[in-house]
Every structure is written in structure tokens, then in C-alpha cells.
């Protein structure tokens with residue numbers, strides 16, 4: 001089953017004594033047959049938030065926290081916060097034990113990860129960030145960066161399984177790219193040499209945007225083209241899914257057609273027609289990383305496997321905070337044989 005919060009290529013960079021947050025989560029994902037408490041809590045939060053949005057009375061905190069959903073929400077929040085706080089605290093203790101200089105020295109030649117950077121960061125008054133601040137940043141990155149990429153990757157594999165002709169073309173492109181390499185490692189420069197695969201990923205993000213909507217508070221009155229005004233202070237829900245499926249913006253919106261993102265065809269696209277990563281000052285700060293991650297995982301998967309639909313398990317979209325499918329996305333991965341056996345396997349990162 002592919003739909004889930006585990007992007008196969010997310011970074012696990014720490015080589016010190018305490019594993020990085022992503023690394024720890026990955027270890028859990030790889031070892032556990034059942035979802036960990038952390039993952040279960042993230043999934044629960046994602047569904048509870050959307051359920052609450054649809055019930056007007058429950059927008060009131062006081063009422064919400066008295067309901068069974070409200071209690072489950074608190075419990076799931078606690079689980080997520082405890083998990084991150086534990087990792088940050090253990091890392092902090094290790095830093096205190098070694099001291100700043102020795103800690104920095106121990107990291108030389110190794111990758112300094114996100115939590116290390118935050119632990120060593122100072123605020124504008126030259127003070128260390130509190131453990132709560134660090135945990136809050138780590139939570140944002142885990143929530144924004146993990147499930148979203150997993151959803152994006154799952155849907156692109158699904159769309160390519162539905163369209164073997166595009167899948168074949170992607171594989172050919174990647175094979176050409178890897179032709180003279182000794183190992184199957186994708187390097188940074190390779191990422192710009194995969195134009196068709198990139199078009200396929202973008203079209204999948206259009207048809208199945210992992211984040212379906214964002215909300216913004218108007219900081220001033222906004223006049224719409226028809227003369228109506230959105231008053232300052234109002235909160236607006238902006239539907240990414242709706243924009244991506246609007247036939248006035250995208251003709252035949254339900255059709256998966258990567259050629260929409262052919263540079264020639266996308267020249268006249270309005271700038272906000274495609275916004276899987278949102279837009280404006282609070283857009284996604286991880287979008288380049290996410291695109292790189294998806295390209296690497298897609299390339300290495302298609303090199304090794306043919307991806308086919310499992311016809312016996314129909315897919316129905318399920319928009320929660322992240323676009324999922326109701327019963328998972330089930331695909332068959334058929335090993336492609338000699339081309340992948342002749343070379344040493346490469347890490348998926």
C-alpha cells in the first residue's frame with residue numbers, strides 16, 4: 001500500500017549518537033508492521049480537523065473540547081508533541097553533555113540536521129531557542145513536509161500506473177540519464193535533466209494536490225472582479241483543489257495530461273492556475289526539496305519496477321488536511337530484472 005505518511009526518500013542525515021527526528025520516524029516506519037502512535041496521531045489529527053471544519057457549532061473551542069472528537073484531538077496533539085519534545089530533549093541533553101565546541105567538532109564532515117541547527121541557533125537577543133520553540137518548528141516541518149510528500153508521491157505513482165504510456169516515457173528518460181553512470185545514484189544536476197518526469201509530477205500535483213486548501217485572513221478590503229468586496233479581517237478559504245479542477249482554468253480538468261506542463265503550453269498559464277505549494281509570502285518553503293525528493297524516488301522506483309494498478313481495489317479520493325484515498329492506494333510493483341540487478345543498489349536519498 002502506498003498511501004501513507006512515509007516518503008521513501010526523505011532525509012536521514014544524522015550520524016551522531018542520537019537519531020534525527022526524520023531518521024527516528026523512518027526507523028519506526030521501516031520496523032513496524034502497525035503504524036506507530038505518532039503516525040496514527042497525525043492521521044487522526046488530519047481527519048479530525050476537517051470534520052470539525054464541516055460542523056459549525058464545533059468551531060467554538062469550548063464546545064469542541066467537550067465532545068468525543070475534541071478529546072481525541074487533544075489526545076492526538078499530546079502524542080505528537082510528546083514525540084517531538086522527547087527527541088529534542090534527548091538531543092539537548094547530548095549537546096549539554098558534550099559542550100558546544102565538542103558538539104560542533106563531532107559534527108565535522110557530517111551532515112548537521114534541522115534539530116542541530118535549531119539547537120545552535122540564537123534569537124535576535126542572542127538567546128538560545130527554548131525546547132518548546134524548537135519542538136514547534138520541528139512539528140511544523142514534520143507535519144508540512146512528511147505527509148504532503150508521501151501523498152504527492154503516492155498519487156504520481158498512481159497516475160503513472162493509470163497511464164502506462166507516460167510511465168514508459170519517464171522510464172526511458174531516466175534510463176537515458178543513468179546510461180553512463182556506474183551506480184544508480186541520482187545527483188543534484190540530474191534533477192534538471194528529467195523534463196518529462198517533472199511534467200508528470202506537476203500534472204499529478206495539479207490533479208491530486210496533496211494540500212487541497214489554504215486559509216488566509218484579509219489584511220485589507222479586497223475588491224473582486226464582479227464588484228463584491230471581501231472585508232478586511234475576514235478569513236477566506238482558498239481551494240487549491242477547486243482551482244486545479246476549474247474547467248475555465250484547466251480545460252478537461254479530470255484528464256491526466258502531463259503535456260499541460262510542456263514549456264510551450266504553460267507559457268500562457270495564469271501564475272496562480274497551479275499552486276500546489278500555495279503562493280505569496282507564506283508559501284511552502286520546502287517546495288524545491290519536495291520536488292527533488294519526488295523526482296529521486298520516482299526515478300529510482302521506475303528504474304526498478306513497472307507500476308500497475310490493482311484493479312480489484314478501486315481508488316476514491318478522500319480530502320482530509322492532506323488528499324488521501326479512502327482505503328489506501330494499492331499498486332503492483334513488478335521487478336524489471338536485469339537492468340536493476342547489474343548495478344549496486346543506491347540509497348533512496
Ligand code: HEM
Pocket residue numbers: 140141144145146148149152209210211214215276277278281282283284285286287289290
Ligand atoms: C509535495 C509536497 C508538499 C506540498 C504539496 C506542500 C504544500 C504546502 C502548502 C500548500 C503550504 C501552505 C500552507 C498554508 O498556507 O496553510 C505549505 C507550507 C509549508 N511547507 Fe510545504 N509542501 C510540501 C512539502 C514540504 C516539505 C518537504 C517541507 C519541509 C522540508 C515543507 C515545509 C513547509 C513549511 C515549513 C510550511 C509553512 C511555511 C510558512 O507558514 O511560512 N513542505 N506547504
